[in-house]
Amino acid sequence: AQSVTQLDSQVPVFEEAPVELRCNYSSSVSVYLFWYVQYPNQGLQLLLKYLSGSTLVKGINGFEAEFNKSQTSFHLRKPSVHISDTAEYFCAVSDHGGGYNKLIFGAGTRLAVHP
Amino acid sequence: GAGVSQSPRYKVAKRGQDVALRCDPISGHVSLFWYQQALGQGPEFLTYFQNEAQLDKSGLPSDRFFAERPEGSVSTLKIQRTQQEDSAVYLCASSLDQGRNTEAFFGQGTRLTVV
Numbered sequence: 001a002q003s004v005t006q007l008d009s010q011v012p013v014f015e016e017a018p019v020e021l022r023c024n025y026s027s028s029v030s031v032y033l034f035w036y037v038q039y040p041n042q043g044l045q046l047l048l049k050y051l052s053g054s055t056l057v058k059g060i061n062g063f064e065a066e067f068n069k070s071q072t073s074f075h076l077r078k079p080s081v082h083i084s085d086t087a088e089y090f091c092a093v094s095d096h097g098g099g100y101n102k103l104i105f106g107a108g109t110r111l112a113v114h115p
Numbered sequence: 116g117a118g119v120s121q122s123p124r125y126k127v128a129k130r131g132q133d134v135a136l137r138c139d140p141i142s143g144h145v146s147l148f149w150y151q152q153a154l155g156q157g158p159e160f161l162t163y164f165q166n167e168a169q170l171d172k173s174g175l176p177s178d179r180f181f182a183e184r185p186e187g188s189v190s191t192l193k194i195q196r197t198q199q200e201d202s203a204v205y206l207c208a209s210s211l212d213q214g215r216n217t218e219a220f221f222g223q224g225t226r227l228t229v230v
Binding site: 004006036041042043044045046049090092098100101102103104105106107108 | 118119146148150155156157158159160163165170171206208210217218219220221222223224
Protein backbone atom coordinates (compact mmCIF):
# COMPACT_ATOMS: atom_id res chain seq x y z
CA ALA A 1 0.00 0.00 0.00
CA GLN A 2 1.12 3.51 -0.73
CA SER A 3 2.07 5.86 2.07
CA VAL A 4 3.31 9.42 2.44
CA THR A 5 5.62 10.66 5.17
CA GLN A 6 5.97 14.32 5.99
CA LEU A 7 9.06 14.46 8.11
CA ASP A 8 8.29 17.66 10.00
CA SER A 9 5.03 18.26 11.83
CA GLN A 10 5.87 21.93 12.40
CA VAL A 11 8.26 24.31 10.69
CA PRO A 12 8.81 27.77 12.19
CA VAL A 13 10.52 30.31 9.96
CA PHE A 14 11.06 34.05 9.84
CA GLU A 15 9.49 36.19 7.16
CA GLU A 16 11.53 36.48 3.94
CA ALA A 17 13.59 33.40 4.84
CA PRO A 18 13.65 30.32 2.56
CA VAL A 19 11.75 27.20 3.56
CA GLU A 20 11.68 23.53 2.60
CA LEU A 21 8.89 21.16 3.61
CA ARG A 22 9.90 17.54 3.22
CA CYS A 23 7.83 14.72 1.77
CA ASN A 24 8.73 11.11 1.07
CA TYR A 25 6.48 8.51 -0.45
CA SER A 26 6.55 4.75 -0.82
CA SER A 27 5.37 3.18 -4.01
CA SER A 28 6.62 0.66 -6.50
CA VAL A 29 4.60 2.00 -9.40
CA SER A 30 4.37 5.22 -11.31
CA VAL A 31 2.78 7.86 -9.12
CA TYR A 32 1.37 11.31 -9.32
CA LEU A 33 2.40 13.71 -6.56
CA PHE A 34 0.62 16.74 -5.15
CA TRP A 35 1.04 19.49 -2.59
CA TYR A 36 -2.06 21.08 -1.06
CA VAL A 37 -2.36 24.03 1.34
CA GLN A 38 -5.07 24.39 3.97
CA TYR A 39 -5.72 27.76 5.57
CA PRO A 40 -7.65 27.83 8.88
CA ASN A 41 -11.30 26.83 8.47
CA GLN A 42 -10.91 26.39 4.75
CA GLY A 43 -10.74 23.50 2.34
CA LEU A 44 -7.63 22.22 0.61
CA GLN A 45 -6.20 24.21 -2.27
CA LEU A 46 -3.87 22.69 -4.86
CA LEU A 47 -0.40 24.28 -4.86
CA LEU A 48 1.24 22.13 -7.52
CA LYS A 49 1.37 18.64 -8.97
CA TYR A 50 3.80 16.29 -10.69
CA LEU A 51 2.38 13.91 -13.29
CA SER A 52 5.35 13.35 -15.61
CA GLY A 53 8.05 15.24 -17.47
CA SER A 54 10.27 17.85 -15.84
CA THR A 55 11.13 16.96 -12.28
CA LEU A 56 11.00 20.60 -11.15
CA VAL A 57 7.42 21.74 -10.81
CA LYS A 58 6.35 25.32 -10.24
CA GLY A 59 3.10 26.15 -8.53
CA ILE A 60 1.10 29.05 -7.21
CA ASN A 61 2.25 31.64 -4.66
CA GLY A 62 5.92 31.19 -5.58
CA PHE A 63 6.18 27.56 -4.43
CA GLU A 64 8.04 24.85 -6.30
CA ALA A 65 8.79 21.18 -5.73
CA GLU A 66 11.28 18.69 -7.09
CA PHE A 67 10.46 15.08 -7.83
CA ASN A 68 13.34 12.75 -6.99
CA LYS A 69 12.56 9.19 -8.01
CA SER A 70 15.72 7.64 -6.57
CA GLN A 71 15.05 9.15 -3.16
CA THR A 72 11.24 8.83 -3.47
CA SER A 73 10.94 12.43 -2.38
CA PHE A 74 8.88 15.45 -3.42
CA HIS A 75 10.06 18.34 -1.24
CA LEU A 76 8.31 21.71 -1.38
CA ARG A 77 10.36 24.91 -1.40
CA LYS A 78 9.90 28.65 -1.40
CA PRO A 79 12.86 31.06 -1.55
CA SER A 80 11.21 33.80 0.53
CA VAL A 81 8.12 33.28 2.67
CA HIS A 82 5.46 35.76 3.72
CA ILE A 83 3.31 35.94 6.81
CA SER A 84 0.37 34.94 4.62
CA ASP A 85 2.03 31.57 3.90
CA THR A 86 1.23 30.47 7.45
CA ALA A 87 -0.94 27.38 6.95
CA GLU A 88 -1.00 23.59 6.96
CA TYR A 89 0.64 21.90 3.99
CA PHE A 90 -0.19 18.39 2.83
CA CYS A 91 1.74 16.17 0.46
CA ALA A 92 -0.31 13.54 -1.39
CA VAL A 93 0.24 10.67 -3.80
CA SER A 94 -2.03 8.95 -6.30
CA ASP A 95 -1.36 5.91 -8.45
CA HIS A 96 -4.36 6.63 -10.62
CA GLY A 97 -5.32 2.99 -10.29
CA GLY A 98 -8.87 2.45 -11.44
CA GLY A 99 -8.61 5.53 -13.61
CA TYR A 100 -9.19 8.17 -10.95
CA ASN A 101 -7.02 10.21 -8.60
CA LYS A 102 -7.58 8.64 -5.20
CA LEU A 103 -5.30 10.69 -2.97
CA ILE A 104 -3.23 9.34 -0.08
CA PHE A 105 -2.19 12.22 2.17
CA GLY A 106 0.61 12.74 4.63
CA ALA A 107 -0.09 13.94 8.16
CA GLY A 108 0.68 17.53 7.23
CA THR A 109 3.29 20.15 8.11
CA ARG A 110 2.28 23.30 9.90
CA LEU A 111 4.26 26.25 8.54
CA ALA A 112 4.42 29.18 10.95
CA VAL A 113 5.93 32.37 9.52
CA HIS A 114 7.05 34.89 12.12
CA PRO A 115 7.76 38.60 11.58
CA GLY B 116 -21.73 29.30 -6.15
CA ALA B 117 -18.51 28.64 -7.99
CA GLY B 118 -16.99 26.17 -5.54
CA VAL B 119 -17.81 22.97 -3.70
CA SER B 120 -20.33 23.66 -0.97
CA GLN B 121 -20.78 21.53 2.13
CA SER B 122 -23.47 21.75 4.78
CA PRO B 123 -23.73 22.02 7.64
CA ARG B 124 -20.34 23.54 8.43
CA TYR B 125 -20.57 22.30 12.01
CA LYS B 126 -22.56 19.45 13.50
CA VAL B 127 -22.76 18.30 17.09
CA ALA B 128 -24.37 14.92 17.58
CA LYS B 129 -25.05 12.87 20.65
CA ARG B 130 -23.55 9.42 20.58
CA GLY B 131 -25.96 7.06 18.89
CA GLN B 132 -27.62 9.69 16.70
CA ASP B 133 -27.73 9.48 12.92
CA VAL B 134 -26.27 12.35 10.88
CA ALA B 135 -26.39 13.36 7.22
CA LEU B 136 -23.72 15.53 5.62
CA ARG B 137 -24.37 17.19 2.28
CA CYS B 138 -22.03 18.03 -0.57
CA ASP B 139 -22.88 20.22 -3.56
CA PRO B 140 -20.10 19.73 -6.12
CA ILE B 141 -19.19 22.17 -8.85
CA SER B 142 -21.82 21.97 -11.57
CA GLY B 143 -20.93 19.47 -14.27
CA HIS B 144 -18.22 17.70 -12.29
CA VAL B 145 -18.31 13.97 -12.91
CA SER B 146 -16.09 12.80 -10.06
CA LEU B 147 -16.87 13.22 -6.38
CA PHE B 148 -14.79 12.13 -3.39
CA TRP B 149 -15.38 12.03 0.36
CA TYR B 150 -12.47 12.22 2.81
CA GLN B 151 -12.30 12.08 6.61
CA GLN B 152 -9.77 14.30 8.41
CA ALA B 153 -9.19 13.53 12.07
CA LEU B 154 -7.69 16.22 14.29
CA GLY B 155 -4.01 16.72 13.52
CA GLN B 156 -4.04 14.26 10.63
CA GLY B 157 -4.18 14.36 6.87
CA PRO B 158 -7.41 13.56 5.02
CA GLU B 159 -8.18 9.87 4.49
CA PHE B 160 -10.13 8.59 1.51
CA LEU B 161 -13.64 7.30 2.20
CA THR B 162 -15.43 6.82 -1.11
CA TYR B 163 -15.56 7.82 -4.80
CA PHE B 164 -18.42 8.44 -7.21
CA GLN B 165 -18.34 8.72 -10.98
CA ASN B 166 -21.65 10.41 -11.73
CA GLU B 167 -24.21 8.41 -9.73
CA ALA B 168 -22.11 5.24 -9.59
CA GLN B 169 -20.20 4.54 -6.38
CA LEU B 170 -17.08 2.94 -7.81
CA ASP B 171 -14.95 2.75 -4.69
CA LYS B 172 -16.09 2.56 -1.08
CA SER B 173 -12.98 0.88 0.25
CA GLY B 174 -12.29 3.65 2.76
CA LEU B 175 -15.61 3.59 4.60
CA PRO B 176 -14.63 2.55 8.14
CA SER B 177 -17.72 0.53 8.98
CA ASP B 178 -21.18 -0.39 7.77
CA ARG B 179 -22.49 2.58 9.76
CA PHE B 180 -21.18 4.81 6.98
CA PHE B 181 -23.21 5.15 3.80
CA ALA B 182 -22.87 7.54 0.86
CA GLU B 183 -25.09 8.23 -2.10
CA ARG B 184 -25.26 10.45 -5.16
CA PRO B 185 -28.57 9.45 -6.73
CA GLU B 186 -28.73 11.96 -9.58
CA GLY B 187 -25.03 12.37 -10.18
CA SER B 188 -24.76 15.80 -8.59
CA VAL B 189 -25.46 16.35 -4.86
CA SER B 190 -24.03 13.72 -2.54
CA THR B 191 -24.92 12.80 1.02
CA LEU B 192 -22.71 11.01 3.53
CA LYS B 193 -24.77 9.36 6.24
CA ILE B 194 -23.39 8.06 9.51
CA GLN B 195 -25.66 5.88 11.61
CA ARG B 196 -25.38 5.43 15.37
CA THR B 197 -22.51 7.90 15.65
CA GLN B 198 -19.59 7.09 17.92
CA GLN B 199 -16.99 9.38 19.46
CA GLU B 200 -14.34 8.10 17.06
CA ASP B 201 -16.44 9.50 14.19
CA SER B 202 -15.55 13.03 15.32
CA ALA B 203 -13.62 14.58 12.43
CA VAL B 204 -13.84 17.01 9.54
CA TYR B 205 -15.52 15.44 6.53
CA LEU B 206 -14.27 16.87 3.25
CA CYS B 207 -15.90 16.59 -0.14
CA ALA B 208 -14.02 17.14 -3.41
CA SER B 209 -15.14 17.17 -7.02
CA SER B 210 -13.34 17.14 -10.34
CA LEU B 211 -14.46 17.65 -13.90
CA ASP B 212 -13.59 14.11 -14.90
CA GLN B 213 -11.42 11.24 -13.75
CA GLY B 214 -8.43 12.06 -15.94
CA ARG B 215 -5.00 12.29 -14.40
CA ASN B 216 -4.64 15.96 -15.27
CA THR B 217 -7.87 16.94 -13.57
CA GLU B 218 -7.69 19.03 -10.42
CA ALA B 219 -9.86 18.10 -7.45
CA PHE B 220 -11.57 21.06 -5.78
CA PHE B 221 -12.29 20.72 -2.07
CA GLY B 222 -15.11 22.11 -0.01
CA GLN B 223 -14.59 23.73 3.40
CA GLY B 224 -15.70 20.58 5.15
CA THR B 225 -18.19 19.66 7.84
CA ARG B 226 -16.79 19.44 11.36
CA LEU B 227 -18.62 16.65 13.19
CA THR B 228 -18.33 16.44 16.97
CA VAL B 229 -19.89 13.46 18.69
CA VAL B 230 -20.53 13.98 22.41
